[in-house]
Amino acid sequence: MKKQExxxxxxxKNPDTDSICSAIAxxxxxxxxxxxxxxxxxxxxxxxxxxTEFVLKYFDVQAPGYLxxxxxxxxxxxxxxxxxTDKSMSLKSAWDLMNxxxxxxxxxxxxxxxxxxxxxxxxxxxxxxDTMDTSLLSRAxxxxxxxxxxxxxxxxxxxxxxxxxxxxxxxxxxxPDILRQYMKENDxxxxxxxxxxxxxxxxxNVSCIIVGLNIQVSEKVISLAHEKNIVIIxxxxxxxTIAREINQSIPVSFVMKSDDLITFSTDDYTDDIQDIxxxxxxxxxxxxxxxxxxxxxxxxxxxLGMRKKKAILVDHNEKDQAxxxxxxxxxxxxxxxxxxxxxxxxxxxxxxxxPVGCTxxxxxxxxxxxxxxxxxxxxxxxxxxxxSDTLMFRSPTCTLQDKMAAGALALISGIDINTFAxxxxxxxxxxxxKTPDQIFxxxxxxxxxxxxxxFGVGQISSMDKEELSMIKEKLQPFLVSExxxxxxxxxxxxxxxxxxxxxELLYYGKDSEELAETAFHIRPENGSFMLPGxxxxxxxxxxxMIEAANIMQNGEF
Numbered sequence: 001m002k003k004q005e006x007x008x009x010x011x012x013k014n015p016d017t018d019s020i021c022s023a024i025a026x027x028x029x030x031x032x033x034x035x036x037x038x039x040x041x042x043x044x045x046x047x048x049x050x051x052t053e054f055v056l057k058y059f060d061v062q063a064p065g066y067l068x069x070x071x072x073x074x075x076x077x078x079x080x081x082x083x084x085t086d087k088s089m090s091l092k093s094a095w096d097l098m099n100x101x102x103x104x105x106x107x108x109x110x111x112x113x114x115x116x117x118x119x120x121x122x123x124x125x126x127x128x129x130d131t132m133d134t135s136l137l138s139r140a141x142x143x144x145x146x147x148x149x150x151x152x153x154x155x156x157x158x159x160x161x162x163x164x165x166x167x168x169x170x171x172x173x174x175x176p177d178i179l180r181q182y183m184k185e186n187d188x189x190x191x192x193x194x195x196x197x198x199x200x201x202x203x204x205n206v207s208c209i210i211v212g213l214n215i216q217v218s219e220k221v222i223s224l225a226h227e228k229n230i231v232i233i234x235x236x237x238x239x240x241t242i243a244r245e246i247n248q249s250i251p252v253s254f255v256m257k258s259d260d261l262i263t264f265s266t267d268d269y270t271d272d273i274q275d276i277x278x279x280x281x282x283x284x285x286x287x288x289x290x291x292x293x294x295x296x297x298x299x300x301x302x303x304l305g306m307r308k309k310k311a312i313l314v315d316h317n318e319k320d321q322a323x324x325x326x327x328x329x330x331x332x333x334x335x336x337x338x339x340x341x342x343x344x345x346x347x348x349x350x351x352x353x354x355p356v357g358c359t360x361x362x363x364x365x366x367x368x369x370x371x372x373x374x375x376x377x378x379x380x381x382x383x384x385x386x387x388s389d390t391l392m393f394r395s396p397t398c399t400l401q402d403k404m405a406a407g408a409l410a411l412i413s414g415i416d417i418n419t420f421a422x423x424x425x426x427x428x429x430x431x432x433x434k435t436p437d438q439i440f441x442x443x444x445x446x447x448x449x450x451x452x453x454x455f456g457v458g459q460i461s462s463m464d465k466e467e468l469s470m471i472k473e474k475l476q477p478f479l480v481s482e483x484x485x486x487x488x489x490x491x492x493x494x495x496x497x498x499x500x501x502x503x504e505l506l507y508y509g510k511d512s513e514e515l516a517e518t519a520f521h522i523r524p525e526n527g528s529f530m531l532p533g534x535x536x537x538x539x540x541x542x543x544x545m546i547e548a549a550n551i552m553q554n555g556e557f
Contacts, residue, residue: 051428071325117256158231360385449549
């Protein structure tokens with residue numbers, strides 16, 4: 001079954017009601033009109049403000065998930081799935097498994113999938129070359145049944161689940177009298193078909209006797225071995241092959257690396273892991289999911305076929321306002337009502353940009369274009385977005401299309417626009433318990449004018465003059481500390497009175513006063529600019545500020 005493709009629908013940072021509600025609506029539109037193997041998920045690039053939270057609760061709609069960074073992650077790479085392993089398996093079994101899967105590193109996990117260690121082809125090769133260590137098998141506590149499996153044989157006497165824990169491995173093909181001189185108690189002896197040799201080994205109380213070429217051991221030898229708890233293994237291989245392969249029976253737990261393992265999480269961003277991978281000689285790295293289970297490995301070559309996240313942007317087309325790492329994602333569409341910004345794409349895309357007061361209005365039109373019925377909940381969200389973005393139709397950005405869309409959506413959702421607007425704006429401007437940082441960044445955007453002049457503008461709209469005065473007292477000292485952060489040397493804040501349709505503009509930073517004077521041709525009063533008739537950041541304040549910045553840059557004033 002083909003894996004379902006995920007495409008995120010997301011608005012700008014510091015999202016407002018339009019950004020959130022339009023993302024929810026467009027995901028609904030796409031899911032109802034697209035192929036079944038594609039799922040569109042609304043997301044948000046920042047925290048939800050009080051106004052939007054009120055709207056979502058009012059219409060009983062769940063908030064979109066938080067996506068602070070849309071860069072590629074380990075889970076977007078082709079993760080090589082783990083074969084089933086355990087630390088008691090033999091090196092030969094691990095080697096065969098790695099050859100079959102064409103891998104060079106093998107994560108070793110417990111029964112719950114938790115990573116216990118990592119073994120590589122190099123680890124096995126080094127162990128195989130260590131032919132001089134005759135006590136390797138006992139030091140590794142090798143299980144007898146693993147020895148039999150490695151030698152393609154079987155345990156014909158003794159406890160196959162027991163372990164070889166003491167002694168060395170020797171080849172006993174010499175005269176029994178000589179053999180007794182160097183064969184010690186608890187040793188493991190590889191032998192031929194002579195019964196007297198077998199009896200000599202038993203008399204020395206060895207731990208295990210291995211016979212090759214499927215030799216039939218006498219009943220007498222088996223009986224004596226049984227009395228002394230000696231294991232007898234029968235193998236089809238000759239003595240040379242047995243001696244050569246027996247070291248491959250030791251458990252991977254003895255060889256695998258279990259300390260200071262370099263692992264990556266499925267949620268790790270590829271930008272963060274590239275340097276680690278480049279500085280490490282490992283060719284593959286274990287990947288652990290959110291539940292702590294190792295699900296596979298990745299290597300440097302996985303970067304070549306990495307899948308970019310796919311996104312549809314709503315209510316913005318400026319790179320600086322987009323979710324972090326947007327350049328690492330594949331942008332599929334943009335739907336917006338702002339001026340053309342700095343967003344770039346790798347290929348042509350669908351870009352719907354209309355001079356209306358709200359992206360929610362465009363969504364209403366798309367529902368009509370697609371002949372889709374709008375649910376009361378979605379209608380309520382879009383109506384709220386239009387009321388918010390147009391300041392209940394007072395903003396100069398508001399068009400006849402916005403008013404008509406809001407009216408139609410209000411009927412579908414069953415709300416009274418005036419009553420709902422008062423409740424919504426009251427909820428959104430309830431800022432008494434908020435810190436200056438929370439107020440400042442509730443609705444804040446960065447802008448760039450000619451000559452790389454950058455400035456940030458925040459805005460709060462309220463119907464309560466006393467509340468606006470309280471906000472002013474909190475924010476004036478805060479502007480000083482914020483100036484200079486995020487490569488911005490001028491900051492402004494709009495205190496917008498919805499009822500009076502006016503804005504008091506606070507400012508701080510290098511040439512910030514001069515820029516505002518040039519834009520609005522007035523002098524400040526008591527550290528702020530009074531701007532009657534100005535309520536829209538997008539249509540009234542920003543165009544004037546950018547034009548003023550261009551004038552100052554070119555020395556035309």
